[in-house]
Structure formats: structure tokens, C-alpha cells
Amino acid sequence: MYALVDANSFYASCETVFDPDLRHKPVIVLTNNDGCICATNRMAKALNIPKFSPYFKIKQQCERHNVVVKSSNYELYADLSHKMMNVIGRYADEQYIYSIDESFLHFKNFANIIDDFHAYGTVIRRAVYKETRLAVCVGIASTPTLAKAANHIAKKVKQYRGVAVIDDENSRINVLSQMKVGDVWGIGRKTSAKLIIENIHTALDLSNYPVGLAKRHFSQDIERTVRELNGEQCIHWDAVKSPKKQIYSTRSFGQRVFDKDSLHQSLSEHVSIVAKKLRHQASLVKYMSLFASSSPFDDNPVYKKSFHTFIAPTNDTSVMLAAVANIIDSVFVKNVGFYRAGIGCLDLIDEEYQQQDLFTPSIDNSALMTCLDNINHRYGRNTVKFAAQGIEHQWAMRREFLSPHYTTRWADIPKIDC
Amino acid sequence: MIFSLVRIEAGISGFESPAAEYKELKLNIDELLVEHPNATFLGISNGDSMNDVGIFNGDVLVVDRSMHPRHMDVVVATFNGNFSCKLFDEINQCLLSASDDYPPINIDKSDSFIIEGVVTSSIRCHRPSRFINVCAS
Numbered sequence: 001m002y003a004l005v006d007a008n009s010f011y012a013s014c015e016t017v018f019d020p021d022l023r024h025k026p027v028i029v030l031t032n033n034d035g036c037i038c039a040t041n042r043m044a045k046a047l048n049i050p051k052f053s054p055y056f057k058i059k060q061q062c063e064r065h066n067v068v069v070k071s072s073n074y075e076l077y078a079d080l081s082h083k084m085m086n087v088i089g090r091y092a093d094e095q096y097i098y099s100i101d102e103s104f105l106h107f108k109n110f111a112n113i114i115d116d117f118h119a120y121g122t123v124i125r126r127a128v129y130k131e132t133r134l135a136v137c138v139g140i141a142s143t144p145t146l147a148k149a150a151n152h153i154a155k156k157v158k159q160y161r162g163v164a165v166i167d168d169e170n171s172r173i174n175v176l177s178q179m180k181v182g183d184v185w186g187i188g189r190k191t192s193a194k195l196i197i198e199n200i201h202t203a204l205d206l207s208n209y210p211v212g213l214a215k216r217h218f219s220q221d222i223e224r225t226v227r228e229l230n231g232e233q234c235i236h237w238d239a240v241k242s243p244k245k246q247i248y249s250t251r252s253f254g255q256r257v258f259d260k261d262s263l264h265q266s267l268s269e270h271v272s273i274v275a276k277k278l279r280h281q282a283s284l285v286k287y288m289s290l291f292a293s294s295s296p297f298d299d300n301p302v303y304k305k306s307f308h309t310f311i312a313p314t315n316d317t318s319v320m321l322a323a324v325a326n327i328i329d330s331v332f333v334k335n336v337g338f339y340r341a342g343i344g345c346l347d348l349i350d351e352e353y354q355q356q357d358l359f360t361p362s363i364d365n366s367a368l369m370t371c372l373d374n375i376n377h378r379y380g381r382n383t384v385k386f387a388a389q390g391i392e393h394q395w396a397m398r399r400e401f402l403s404p405h406y407t408t409r410w411a412d413i414p415k416i417d418c
Numbered sequence: 419m420i421f422s423l424v425r426i427e428a429g430i431s432g433f434e435s436p437a438a439e440y441k442e443l444k445l446n447i448d449e450l451l452v453e454h455p456n457a458t459f460l461g462i463s464n465g466d467s468m469n470d471v472g473i474f475n476g477d478v479l480v481v482d483r484s485m486h487p488r489h490m491d492v493v494v495a496t497f498n499g500n501f502s503c504k505l506f507d508e509i510n511q512c513l514l515s516a517s518d519d520y521p522p523i524n525i526d527k528s529d530s531f532i533i534e535g536v537v538t539s540s541i542r543c544h545r546p547s548r549f550i551n552v553c554a555s
Contacts, residue, residue: 018459020534021499083456131457131484133534407459410549416479416494416501418465 010101011039071399121163141166145228176204243281250342254398265390270343284313287347304331316364457484470516483535492537
């Protein structure tokens with residue numbers, strides 16, 4: 001059996017953990033630069049505050065209803081996620097952390113000692129709330145896709161009280177018939193539109209779709225989903241996470257950037273971030289993209305993109321910075337207020353099995369990079385950095401409504417009245 | 419006669435410590451103070467109502483959410499939207515201050531989450547810490 005344990009509006013819930021005053025108030029959390037809404041808690045949802053809409057559009061509505069607005073406090077979320085995952089992991093012999101707020105559990109030997117999965121789900125839910133003050137929902141079923149469906153219903157339908165179990169044909173039909181096909185794990189927007197044309201509306205309709213046709217009409221992935229919805233396990237995960245095939249670092253600026261130096265600095269900052277990620281997973285980049293754009297809401301939106309191919313694949317920050325310096329002119333445009341910029345590493349190869357080139361040997365200084373990473377790991381990010389990254393960033397991320405780093409900074413630990 | 423200079427290097431290896439076999443892991447202060455790391459948080463005390471149990475303004479409180487509060491435990495409660503440090507009187511179902519200047523607070527049974535956690539220890543820095551600034555309140 002599998003369980004999917006998923007926090008309810010995780011970012012917004014994190015904000016209430018050390019500020020009990022917010023536990024009964026509508027709370028929303030904004031994305032980087034306070035641009036869009038990325039999380040709304042239950043009370044904010046009840047006020048019909050739309051997720052993913054730009055903040056400036058609903059600012060008045062928020063003020064009218066005294067909605068508490070917060071900037072993304074990633075330092076806090078990362079720490080609370082880690083603690084939450086540790087608590088959840090205690091309840092099964094295998095855990096797979098799927099995202100910052102979702103974790104699969106696989107009950108292998110545990111399955112023999114659990115006689116009531118519904119009660120067990122409730123135990124998990126209570127323990128997570130008691131120890132971390134984060135509310136989670138639990139879905140339990142025989143395959144990961146069904147567990148995800150059960151979790152969806154546990155979240156959506158109040159009567160389930162946060163725990164849904166699919167353990168027989170009745171419960172399977174009951175859950176899947178209440179679920180839209182577009183909400184099934186692995187069904188994207190395009191596929192869902194296509195399925196609706198074929199008169200497939202609910203998850204149950206999809207589970208009754210002929211397996212052979214699913215593969216022919218759609219893809220092998222959809223076929224797998226159909227099988228999983230029928231209780232046949234097809235999704236497996238490796239014990240070790242496979243390295244990423246692409247790495248991006250992109251962010252919008254706190255304020256518009258008009259000069260080339262600032263744009264160059266921000267791209268250099270992104271290079272340092274992706275290069276560190278490359279080294280961390282022991283990959284080298286062959287093909288790097290670089291982009292900069294103004295806002296899509298501007299009258300004349302500008303979107304510029306450029307590429308660089310490394311003949312000798314690299315993960316050395318200085319080699320990548322030199323490439324950026326060479327091609328920055330192709331993305332910079334005078335008199336444009338840049339709003340966003342980023343670096344993408346598209347073609348990655350394994351450091352260990354790289355094909356060397358006889359005529360262009362690698363010039364990576366891996367000893368220096370290891371030293372750099374070790375120092376920054378020990379003393380904090382950017383303790384040692386390249387001058388190209390700049391010293392003071394006027395374009396840095398805007399986080400106007402940031403809550404304290406309650407668990408990661410001494411000066412920020414919560415006050416307790418005595 | 420030709421002399422050639424040859425540098426001779428000899429590796430110095432020294433003697434193995436006679437205590438090497440007895441080496442154990444160092445003591446870790448977390449081990450002593452934090453029994454349930456995932457359920458524990460730190461807070462800083464603000465006020466003097468708990469002086470009589472030895473908690474003073476600016477002390478660091480170690481709060482364990484997983485523990486079940488017992489009679490006369492020092493606990494942290496959520497009260498008026500704030501965290502408050504109190505003594506838990508299980509028999510009379512109320513929260514007490516360790517000072518006569520503050521009246522007891524009755525626990526409403528319907529609100530079961532009023533107790534946030536048990537204060538398992540408190541830490542005093544007898545020399546000011548460079549990490550924590552305490553403003554006299």
C-alpha cells in the first residue's frame with residue numbers, strides 16, 4: 001500500500017506556525033518579488049481570493065477583508081518542510097519526498113502490522129499537526145496514482161476529515177467518480193481537453209478507458225495512468241534520485257534594470273547558482289542559454305535570448321562567466337526596463353563519463369571550485385563569490401512582507417511572553 | 419670530484435595515540451536539551467512572570483510539542499494570539515504564572531490546542547551571547 005501525505009496550503013500554513021495570531025485569519029503568500037499569489041489558506045480561499053493572480057489586481061480586495069499578506073520566506077519553509085518530512089517518514093519503511101510539501105510512503109513490511117489504514121492515516125495526520133503545527137491530508141491506496149487521488153478527495157471533501165483510503169472496489173469507484181479527469185496525477189491540461197472531447201470527464205471514466213487504446217491514442221504514460229487507476233502498480237521510483245536533465249535559474253528583479261552592468265551582474269549571479277547545482281549533481285553543461293525580458297504587461301514587451309555551446313563541457317563558474325561576458329551584448333537592449341533574466345543549462349552530461357576532446361582540453365579548475373563550494377557551504381551562500389556577481393544588488397528580490405526566519409536565525413526566534 | 423645535491427625526505431609518522439581505541443563521539447549539547455528535534459523549537463522569554471521557576475527575561479526556552487503536558491509542567495500556550503509561558507495546573511485545569519502579580523487562566527476544554535508545547539529546558543547566557551540581543555523590557 002502507498003500513502004500520499006500532503007500539507008494543506010503549505011506556505012500559508014508555515015506562516016501561522018510561529019504566529020498563532022494568524023491561525024484564524026485569511027493568509028496569502030506572494031511569489032518572488034511579491035508579484036503573484038502562490039498560496040492561500042482556507043480562510044483566504046473562502047473569500048474567493050484567486051491563486052496565481054497578480055497581487056496588484058487583488059490588493060484592494062485583500063485590504064477590504066483584512067487579509068494577511070506575506071512574502072515567500074523560503075528559509076522558514078525549507079526548515080519546516082524538513083521537520084514535517086521527518087515526522088511523516090517515521091510511519092513507513094520507505095519514504096519518497098516528492099516536493100516541498102508532498103511525500104509518498106510505501107508500506108512494505110509495515111503493511112502486515114497495520115490493520116486499519118484509515119485509523120493509521122489519522123494517526124499520521126494528528127502526529128504531524130501536534131509536532132509541527134502543519135495540517136496535512138492523507139490518501140492511502142494500492143498504487144501511487146490512486147493514493148494521489150485519495151489524497152485529492154481527502155482534501156476537497158470535508159466529510160473525509162483529511163484521510164481517504166481506497167482499499168476495495170467500492171471505495172475506488174466512490175473516489176474516482178468524484179474527481180475530474182484533469183485532476184488525475186499525470187494528466188496535463190492538453191490531455192485533459194482531449195479526453196473531454198472523447199467524453200471522458202471523471203477519473204472513473206479514465207480508469208474504464210481501454211488500456212490498448214490509451215497507448216495508441218495518447219501515450220505510454222497515459223496507459224500507465226489508466227493501469228494505476230485500476231490498481232495495477234506501474235510507477236516506481238529509484239532509491240537514488242536521478243540527476244536533473246536541465247537546470248535553470250531565473251528570477252524577476254525587485255526593480256526594473258536599465259543598465260548593462262546590472263543585467264550582467266544578475267546573470268552572473270544566476271551562473272553561480274546553476275554552476276553550483278551542476279557540481280552538486282556531478283554534471284557538465286554543453287549548451288547554455290541566457291535570457292532577459294521586460295514584463296509581458298508592458299506595451300512593447302521585449303524578450304531576448306542567446307546561446308553558448310561549450311566545446312569542452314564545464315561546471316566551472318569562471319568558464320561559464322566568461323561565456324556570459326561574451327554574449328551579453330546579444331541580449332541587452334538600450335532603454336528597455338528589464339524585468340526578468342535567467343540562465344538555463346540545457347544539455348547536461350555526466351562528469352564521470354564525459355567524452356574528452358583531444359584538441360580542446362577542459363580548462364576547469366575543479367580544485368578551486370570544490371574549495372569555493374566548501375567555504376560557501378560552511379559559512380553561507382556567497383561568502384566567497386566572483387566579482388562579476390556584484391556587491392550591492394539594487395535589483396535584488398523584493399520581499400516587503402517577509403516574516404522573521406524563526407527557526408534559522410538567532411535574532412529571529414519567536415518571543416514568548418512571560 | 420663532483421658532488422650532487424640530493425634532497426632526502428623521510429616521512430614522519432609519529433606514534434599512535436594510546437587513547438585512540440577509547441575515542442568516542444564528542445558530547446553534543448543538542449543531545450542533552452533536544453529529545454525530539456522535529457517537534458522542538460526555540461523561543462526567547464520576554465517578561466518576568468516566570469522568575470519564581472527560574473526563567474528570566476531573555477532566556478532561551480526549548481519547547482517540545484510532542485510531549486504530553488503533566489501537572490505543573492512549564493508550558494507554552496497560545497494566548498490572545500501570542501505565545502505565553504505558564505505553569506500547567508492539571509488538577510484545576512488552568513494556567514498559572516510563577517508570580518502572584520498575574521491571575522490564573524482557566525483552560526476552556528473546547529479549545530484543545532491552547533497548549534503549544536512543554537518547556538523542557540531554559541538556557542541562560544551568563545555572559546551576553548553574540549547571537550541574541552535582549553532588550554530590557
